[in-house]
Amino acid sequence: xxxxxxxxxxxxxxxxxxxxxxxxxxxxxxxxxxxxxxxxxxxxxxxxxxxxxxxxxxxxxxxxxxxxxxxxxxxxxxxxxxxxxxxxxxxxxxxxxxxxxxxxxxxxxxxxxxxxxxxxxxxxxxxxxxxxxxxxxxxxxxxxxxxxxxxxxxxxxxxxxxxxxxxxxxxxxxxxxxxxxxxxxxxxxxxxxxxxxxxxxxxxxxxxxxxxxxxxxxxxxxxxxxxxxxxxxxxxxxxxxxxxxxxxxxxxxxxxxxxxxxxxxxxxxxxxxxxxxxxxxxxxxxxxxxxxxxxxxxxxxxxxxxxxxxxxxxxxxxxxxxxxxxxxxxxxxxxxxxxxxxxxxxxxxxxxxxxxxxxxxxxxxxxxxxxxxxxxxxxxxxxxxxxxxxxxxxxxxxxxxxxxxxxxxxxxxxxxxxxxxxxxxxxxxxxxxxxxxxxxxxxxxxxxxxxxxxxxxxxxxxxxxxxxxxxxxxxxxxxxxxxxxxxxxxxxxxxxxxxxxxxxxxxxxxxxxxxxxxxxx
Numbered sequence: 284x285x286x287x288x289x290x291x292x293x294x295x296x297x298x299x300x301x302x303x304x305x306x307x308x309x310x311x312x313x314x315x316x317x318x319x320x321x322x323x324x325x326x327x328x329x330x331x332x333x334x335x336x337x338x339x340x341x342x343x344x345x346x347x348x349x350x351x352x353x354x355x356x357x358x359x360x361x362x363x364x365x366x367x368x369x370x371x372x373x374x375x376x377x378x379x380x381x382x383x384x385x386x387x388x389x390x391x392x393x394x395x396x397x398x399x400x401x402x403x404x405x406x407x408x409x410x411x412x413x414x415x416x417x418x419x420x421x422x423x424x425x426x427x428x429x430x431x432x433x434x435x436x437x438x439x440x441x442x443x444x445x446x447x448x449x450x451x452x453x454x455x456x457x458x459x460x461x462x463x464x465x466x467x468x469x470x471x472x473x474x475x476x477x478x479x480x481x482x483x484x485x486x487x488x489x490x491x492x493x494x495x496x497x498x499x500x501x502x503x504x505x506x507x508x509x510x511x512x513x514x515x516x517x518x519x520x521x522x523x524x525x526x527x528x529x530x531x532x533x534x535x536x537x538x539x540x541x542x543x544x545x546x547x548x549x550x551x552x553x554x555x556x557x558x559x560x561x562x563x564x565x566x567x568x569x570x571x572x573x574x575x576x577x578x579x580x581x582x583x584x585x586x587x588x589x590x591x592x593x594x595x596x597x598x599x600x601x602x603x604x605x606x607x608x609x610x611x612x613x614x615x616x617x618x619x620x621x622x623x624x625x626x627x628x629x630x631x632x633x634x635x636x637x638x639x640x641x642x643x644x645x646x647x648x649x650x651x652x653x654x655x656x657x658x659x660x661x662x663x664x665x666x667x668x669x670x671x672x673x674x675x676x677x678x679x680x681x682x683x684x685x686x687x688x689x690x691x692x693x694x695x696x697x698x699x700x701x702x703x704x705x706x707x708x709x710x711x712x713x714x715x716x717x718x719x720x721x722x723x724x725x726x727x728x729x730x731x732x733x734x735x736x737x738x739x740x741x742x743x744x745x746x747x748x749x750x751x752x753x754x755x756x757x758x759x760x761x762x763x764x765x766x767x768x769x770x771x772x773x774x775x776x777x778x779x780x781x782x783x784x785x786x787x788x789x790x791x792x793x794x795x796x797x798x799x800x801x802x803x804x
Contacts, residue, residue, distance in 0.1 A: 285326035286310050286785060292332030292756060296746040297339040297731035299724050307337065309752045312785040312799075317746055328787070330780060332756050336723075339731040339744050340367025340753030340783065341708055345495075345526055345559045345683025347371065349378035349406075349421070350391040351695060352688065356415040356798055360689040362789050364708035365755035365778045368803070370738060372422030373526060373685075374497040375466030379406035380423075380455055382431040389569050389658035390619065390687065394694060403458040407802050415800040416788050418753070420738060422495060423460040425483065428452055429471045430582075436471070437580035440479045448479075452486045459804045461738065462492030464526075467499040467508075468572060470579040477511055484519035493522035493738065501566075502531040505538045506545065513549045516556055522737065523556040527685050528674050529666050531566065536667045543677065550679065557737045559683035560674045562711045565768070567618060567685070567701035570661035571652050575602055583657055590653040603645035612637070612644035616768065617651065618660030619698040625654045629699040630769050633661075662701060662768060675711070675720050681734045682711055691772045702771045706764025709775040716759055723759075740803060756780035 287309040293302040294317070308316035308324055316324070343361065346369035352358065361369060371377065376388050381401055397413060400406040403423065410419065428448045433440060440448070452463060463483055466472045484494045494515060498508035509525065516523035525546070530539045549556055571579070571586070578589060578599050589595040615633040620626050628636045628651065637647035651659045674680055686704035689695045708730065715726040735744025742751045755778060762777030781789035786799035 285315070285324055287328045287330065287782070287787070288321055288324060288326035289330045289332050289337055289754065289756065290321060292335045292337040294746055295336060295338040295724050295727045297728060297744050299728040301724055302336065307746060307754065309754075309782070309785050312752055314746060314748060314750045314752050317748060330756070335756050335758050335779065337746070337754065337756050338727045339746055339750075340755050340781065341365045341730040342368045342370070342734040342738070342740065342744065343684050344370045344524070344681045344734045344738065345373050345561075345685050346688075347373060347376070347686060348688040350387065350394065350396065352410060352415045352419065353396050353413050354394060355688060355690050355693065355695050356413040357794050358416045358688040359691065359774065359794060360705045362416055362781050362794065363774045363778055364705070365757060365781055366417060366708060367753040367755070367781060367783045368418040368420065368740065368743065370420045370422065370734075372424050372460070373464045373495060375424040375426035375464055375469060375472040377422060377424035377427050377464065379403045380427050380431055380451065381406075390660070390698065393621070393658070403455045403460055407459045411802055414798045416783060416798040417800045418743075418783065418803050419800060420461050420740060420803040421459055422462050422464040423452060423455040425463055425465040425475065425480070426469060426472045428483065429475065433471065435580060435582035435585070437474050437576065439474070439476050445479055445482050448483055449486050452483055456487065456490040456492060459802060460492065461803070462494060463487045464495040464497075466497045468497060470576075473499070473576055473579070477514065480515050481518045484515050484521045488519050488521035491739065493524055494519065495524035495526055497526045501529050502535050505530060505535060505542055509542050509545050513545065513554060513556065516549070516554045523554065524737065525556065525558040527683065528558040528560055528680070529566070530670050531663070532665045533667070536670055539670045539673060555737070557679040557681060557733070558674065558677065559681045560671065561683060561685050561703045561707050562671065562675070562714060563701070563703050563707075564664065564666040564668050564671060565616070565701070566663040566666070567660060567703070568663075569657065570617070570648055570659040571657055572661070573603060573648060574599065575606070578602070587653065587656060590649060596649060600643070600646050600649055603648070604643060607645070614664045615644070615648070616662040616664065618662050619658070619700065620651065620655055620660070621658045622654040625651050625659070660699065672720050675729070679733070680729060681737070682707060682730050684708075689772060691774060696772050700771050702764065702766035702768060705766035705771065705773055706775055709762050709777060710764040713763055716762070752782055752785040754780070754782040
């Protein structure tokens with residue numbers, strides 16, 4: 284007697300093999316049969332997938348949902364895309380460990396949570412209490428380790444600092460972390476030396492974890508940044524994940540092929556390195572990412588004090604104007620804002636904001652950042668679509684949304700996120716179905732068995748006997764992303780059924796209310 288039977292569909296099993304007609308039987312949290320015909324098998328629930336595609340649940344290898352899963356554990360923006368597992372804690376900014384000097388990222392800081400946490404064990408306990416709908420794999424943010432030990436100081440770590448961070452990382456990995464992430468364009472990660480990163484990555488390697496990195500540059504210093512990430516992998520003996528590989532800025536688009544050559548060479552030499560990407564040509568992060576290192580030092584209070592002191596503000600504005608060409612500012616669009624005076628500028632190109640305020644675009648950016656107390660978001664247009672599809676064609680490239688989960692109602696519906704939060708998976712699959720990128724079976728592999736293998740997510744990523752029953756059923760004719768830069772809070776269409784650990788979590792009527800996700804230790 285099966286608990287659930289899926290019949291009539293074409294399955295894409297996650298291996299990259301072509302679609303084939305087969306039925307799937309599920310008992311408990313496991314797939315117990317994949318067969319040509321299970322019509323005679325009895326089942327408590329039968330799901331007719333005729334005319335639909337059936338595949339393993341999708342794995343979002345680059346998510347920032349750590350804190351938001353505590354607020355909206357049903358994860359609607361992710362479930363409607365067919366995402367059944369999120370790898371959180373990316374870009375050096377995990378939710379835990381959380382010390383007094385280790386403040387939360389701007390889009391998390393103003394939210395209310397169901398309870399406090401400090402250690403990874405605290406966070407995992409609170410997350411499990413919240414019963415997330417998707418599975419969750421947790422990376423430990425290097426930025427959190429560094430700020431726990433050193434605050435946001437702009438200086439190299441001493442040997443004692445590194446030992447303290449290593450002890451803390453060791454504890455975090457024992458408590459549920461699966462590796463370490465870095466955000467090397469953000470404070471305090473930008474102040475770390477390579478030696479510090481190698482020492483900490485070696486700790487993660489001893490736990491069988493991996494090293495993921497938002498590198499020091501995705502623009503003119505891209506090749507040097509890739510060299511550093513690969514050197515850390517070699518010297519620490521650890522698997523490497525290069526986060527959201529891109530060539531930012533038209534003057535840097537030509538760097539892609541030499542970047543790929545470096546990665547290919549490292550893989551040939553035995554370095555286990557993969558990359559991820561989202562299917563959009565605009566990046567999204569806090570607007571203050573444009574600040575030079577000295578302006579980001581000391582933490583939030585110190586940065587705001589700098590902005591509110593006339594001489595410091597002028598020095599910063601002068602540096603921003605001198606450091607970028609006039610055309611650069613045309614590529615920046617405002618995302619989320621928070622102050623009543625800045626809300627009207629959501630979705631506006633920065634030059635329009637500058638004209639409304641009577642300021643230079645750099646001065647307008649500083650005005651917004653100060654008003655919003657470092658919580659202004661920005662969309663940064665400047666990537667090549669041709670390069671984007673070239674990256675997706677790499678057989679070691681996975682899909683990551685680079686987004687926190689969102690909801691179309693409630694507290695997570697009030698900001699102005701990048702449309703990738705709602706649309707990354709269907710946008711990628713739609714491109715595959717329309718012949719713009721890799722064939723569909725390969726597109727599915729990039730979101731299932733490939734990340735499951737690289738991130739060591741046991742028994743996931745395949746439709747096979749004894750695999751854990753994370754399953755997605757979607758209608759290829761109806762599949763589409765609807766979120767835009769102007770109207771981002773729009774749920775994806777076409778995913779009809781999502782099953783997590785054998786439990787139906789989404790059906791054609793919507794979220795079922797059943798949440799069966801697990802923290803994957």
